[in-house]
Amino acid sequence: MLIRRPADIRPSEITSKEIYLSRRKFMQSAVSAGGTVLAGTAAGAIIPEERRAELTGIEKSEFSTDETVNSYTDITTYNNYYEFGIDKGDPFRNSGDFEARPWSITVSGHADKTGTFNLEDIVKPHVLEERIYRLRCVEAWSMVVPWVGIPLADVIRQFAPQSAAKYVVFRTLNDRERMPGQRSRVLRWPYIEGLRIDEAANPLAILAVGLYGEVLPNQNGAPIRLVVPWKYGFKSIKGIVSIDFAETKPRTSWELAAPHEYGFYANVNPEVDHPRWSQARERRIGSTPAGGLQSIFSAKKQATIKFNGYGEQVAHLYEGLDLRRNF
Amino acid sequence: MNVIRQIRFLWKPLLFVASLIPAALVVGDTFQITGTLGANPIEEIQDRFGNWGLRFILITLSVTPLRQMSGWNWLIRFRRMLGLFAFFYVLMHFLTWLFLDQELLLSAIGEDIFERPFITLGFTAFLILIAMAATSTNGMRRRMGKRWQKLHYGIYAAGILGVWHYWWQVKLDASDPAIYAALLTALLGYRLWRRKRKVAAQQERNQHGHRRLEAP
Numbered sequence: 001m002l003i004r005r006p007a008d009i010r011p012s013e014i015t016s017k018e019i020y021l022s023r024r025k026f027m028q029s030a031v032s033a034g035g036t037v038l039a040g041t042a043a044g045a046i047i048p049e050e051r052r053a054e055l056t057g058i059e060k061s062e063f064s065t066d067e068t069v070n071s072y073t074d075i076t077t078y079n080n081y082y083e084f085g086i087d088k089g090d091p092f093r094n095s096g097d098f099e100a101r102p103w104s105i106t107v108s109g110h111a112d113k114t115g116t117f118n119l120e121d122i123v124k125p126h127v128l129e130e131r132i133y134r135l136r137c138v139e140a141w142s143m144v145v146p147w148v149g150i151p152l153a154d155v156i157r158q159f160a161p162q163s164a165a166k167y168v169v170f171r172t173l174n175d176r177e178r179m180p181g182q183r184s185r186v187l188r189w190p191y192i193e194g195l196r197i198d199e200a201a202n203p204l205a206i207l208a209v210g211l212y213g214e215v216l217p218n219q220n221g222a223p224i225r226l227v228v229p230w231k232y233g234f235k236s237i238k239g240i241v242s243i244d245f246a247e248t249k250p251r252t253s254w255e256l257a258a259p260h261e262y263g264f265y266a267n268v269n270p271e272v273d274h275p276r277w278s279q280a281r282e283r284r285i286g287s288t289p290a291g292g293l294q295s296i297f298s299a300k301k302q303a304t305i306k307f308n309g310y311g312e313q314v315a316h317l318y319e320g321l322d323l324r325r326n327f
Numbered sequence: 328m329n330v331i332r333q334i335r336f337l338w339k340p341l342l343f344v345a346s347l348i349p350a351a352l353v354v355g356d357t358f359q360i361t362g363t364l365g366a367n368p369i370e371e372i373q374d375r376f377g378n379w380g381l382r383f384i385l386i387t388l389s390v391t392p393l394r395q396m397s398g399w400n401w402l403i404r405f406r407r408m409l410g411l412f413a414f415f416y417v418l419m420h421f422l423t424w425l426f427l428d429q430e431l432l433l434s435a436i437g438e439d440i441f442e443r444p445f446i447t448l449g450f451t452a453f454l455i456l457i458a459m460a461a462t463s464t465n466g467m468r469r470r471m472g473k474r475w476q477k478l479h480y481g482i483y484a485a486g487i488l489g490v491w492h493y494w495w496q497v498k499l500d501a502s503d504p505a506i507y508a509a510l511l512t513a514l515l516g517y518r519l520w521r522r523k524r525k526v527a528a529q530q531e532r533n534q535h536g537h538r539r540l541e542a543p
Contacts, residue, residue, distance in 0.1 A: 070366075078366035086500045089365065139498060141367055186500045257499055276445060276495065278438065285367045295368050296357065296427060 043127045045150060047119070047209050047223060049101045055128055055148055055210045063204055063313075064132035070143040070286050072212050078285070079219050080137065081238055082187055083172060083179035091219035094180055100222035100239075109169075109245035112160035119223055123209060125158065126150035130213070131206055133229035135236075136268045136308045142282045147227050148210030153201040161197065165245035169194040170226060172239045179239075187253050193226065193237035194250040194264070196317075204229060204313050207240070230310040232266045263327040267318065268308035272327050279304055334404050342405055346412045349379045350419065369427045376420035381493060381507055383413035384486045388514045395521070407463055410482065414460040417489075421453050445495035452488035455481040486511050 047055065081091040084098075103119040128148050136142045156168065174190035176182035182189050199205065208227045209216050216222040221238025228235050234254050254262035261275050270280045281301045307314050318326075353372055355361030364371040387409040394402040429436050439446045459481055462468070468475045490511050494504035 074366040086502075088367070141370070143366075184500075277443060278435070281435070283367070283369065293357065295364070296372070299367070299369055301428075301430060 043125055045123045045126050045128045045209075047123060048215060050215070051217070052214045054214055058128045058130050058148055058210075058213060061129045061131050064130060064146075065134060065144060065309075067132075067134065067144045068286075069132060069146050074286050075143060075145055075211065076217050076219055078143075080139075080233065081181075081219060081221065082184075083181045083189075083191065083239065084219065085181045086184070086186060090181065095218035098178055098218045098222070100216075100218060103223045103241075105224070105240060106242045107159050107244075108242065110162040110165040110247060111245045112162065113158070122155060122158070123150060123224075126154055128210065129206070131208075131227070131229075133204075133227060134308050135229065135233055136282055136304065138232040138234060138262070138266070138274065138279075140277060140279065140282050140304075141285045142304075142308075143285060146212055147206065147208040148213060148216075149206035149208035149227060151203060152205040152207055152226070153203060155207055156197075156200055159243070159245070161245045164247045165197055167194050167246045167249055168197055168200040169242075169244040169246050169250045170237045170240050171242040171244075172237055173241045188256055190241075191237060191253045192250055193235055193252050194246070195228065195235075197245075199228070199314075199317055202314055202317065204310055230268060230307040230314045232268060234262070235266050265318075265321075265323070265326050267306075267314075267323065267327075268304060269306055269323055269327070270304040271306070272324055330401060331404075334401055339405065339408060342408060346383070346408070349375060349416070369423065373420060373423040373428060376416050376423055377493070380413055380417035380420050381486075381489050383409055383416055384482065384489060385507065385510050385514065387413055388482060388486060388511070392514060392517045411460060411463060414456045417453055417456055421450075445492050448488045448495065449492035452485040452492065455485045455488075459485075483515060486515070 044057070077092045078088045079091040080088065081095070084091040084094040101119070104116050105119065105122060106116045107114050128150065130146060130148050132144060132146045134142055135145050161168075170193050172189075172191035173179060174182065176189075195205070206227050208221070208225050209223060211217060211220055216225065221236075221240075224240050225238040226236045226240065235252075249264060252262075252264060254266075255264055268279075273279050280303065282304045283299055283301050285299055305311075352361055353364075353375055356364045357368070357372075387406060390402050390406045390409065394400060425431065425436065429439065440450050441447065459479055462471060462475060462478060471478070490504060490507045493507060494501055497504060
């Protein structure tokens with residue numbers, strides 16, 4: 001692997017930290033002023049800036065599973081987030097310096113309300129919900145994760161999409177100073193993901209801002225990420241900075257990387273194997289706190305369920321669609 | 328202590344113990360003494376054994392070039408042990424797959440070996456290594472005569488299949504398998520180059536042998 005040196009001088013080398021931070025604060029308030037169009041029924045969801053700060057006013061959800069939840073350590077040390085490196089432990093190791101705030105999201109395309117909005121203003125009108133979801137990775141392992149988030153459908157409604165908006169396209173921050181993994185060209189940056197607008201409007205889809213009742217950790221996609229539990233993990237894009245309402249289907253990052261292996265839909269489906277491995281079963285991972293032989297022999301494989309077990313909520317979205325071709 | 332005794336009673340036991348360190352770390356990490364295996368311990372164990380299998384194949388293949396370039400002929404005395412450690416780690420990799428990954432589910436095992444090309448490759452390499460390990464004793468070498476050398480050229484095939492197997496199973500980023508591939512290419516390329524040179528020298532001798540008898 002080529003190790004590339006950053007071409008530019010780091011801002012930290014020419015700007016003192018105080019000025020840098022005050023500039024960011026200024027930008028934040030400037031964006032805030034422009035973002036007032038979003039003020040509506042303020043349900044008041046607040047995301048504190050401190051790491052691991054507790055989130056308040058979280059409501060339970062009927063969509064949550066009662067399966068055993070993975071430990072905080074499992075969920076925060078075993079991640080696929082190539083912006084911070086390729087190994088599963090890299091995001092944990094390399095995202096410590098990442099500042100996820102202030103944060104703004106640019107909304108564009110076929111919608112009445114477009115522009116750049118503060119994260120706070122996007123989240124404020126909604127109620128935080130705990131959603132305990134299964135997460136099935138395309139690599140045939142799975143976890144159970146207690147997310148905290150807001151329904152994507154409500155967020156989309158905020159921007160009043162027009163009838164030409166057939167797809168919702170998300171992009172991750174593209175900044176190799178802050179995301180060291182982007183110095184490698186393993187994927188084309190920025191990471192792009194998308195959903196059909198009816199998929200995005202499904203009540204299961206959320207934008208997560210928390211984990212285990214706390215602010216979302218950097219390695220899990222802070223400050224805001226998508227969670228679509230009936231699809232393979234790579235669809236659930238992290239560190240979102242832009243939402244585009246598009247008329248045509250986007251070419252997503254993994255599709256661009258290997259079109260015959262990773263499709264646009266990426267619905268969990270045990271009947272359609274990955275070209276190189278089976279998707280029929282999955283390993284529910286999780287190390288036991290004590291370690292030892294139990295940690296090895298308790299990690300049994302289990303049958304994968306179509307749509308990751310969320311068929312009741314989402315199967316109707318794909319009626320008449322050949323899932324073998326549209327994998 | 329003469330050199331041969333020193334190799335036999337000091338350096339070989341030391342190399343044996345050193346070669347066992349990766350396996351000892353797997354055990355230590357399993358019981359969280361030396362570290363941990365992370366959230367997906369089975370995959371971690373399988374990957375480590377597989378990686379060390381490939382590394383020992385490459386180390387074994389580097390004995391001959393090193394010996395020829397340095398003139399340290401005693402290096403050959405370590406080759407069989409290194410080759411057997413390659414077999415040991417590949418065997419552990421295979422057993423992890425069989426018992427822990429596939430949980431001895433026969434239908435899944437059959438499907439994997441015959442329908443997943445990367446597993447077919449790895450399994451073929453494993454069969455070659457079994458044959459080599461089984462015939463690695465002095466007695467077998469004597470009994471097999473010329474066929475022994477032929478069979479043991481199988482390490483070249485096992486190396487190629489092993490690296491290919493690794494390359495084919497990574498999700499996207501092939502930078503690690505590419506390193507193995509580059510090292511293997513260098514080690515096999517060296518042999519081809521030497522062979523070519525030898526043939527050329529032979530031809531030269533055949534043509535001008537009566538005039539120039541001195542060695543090149």
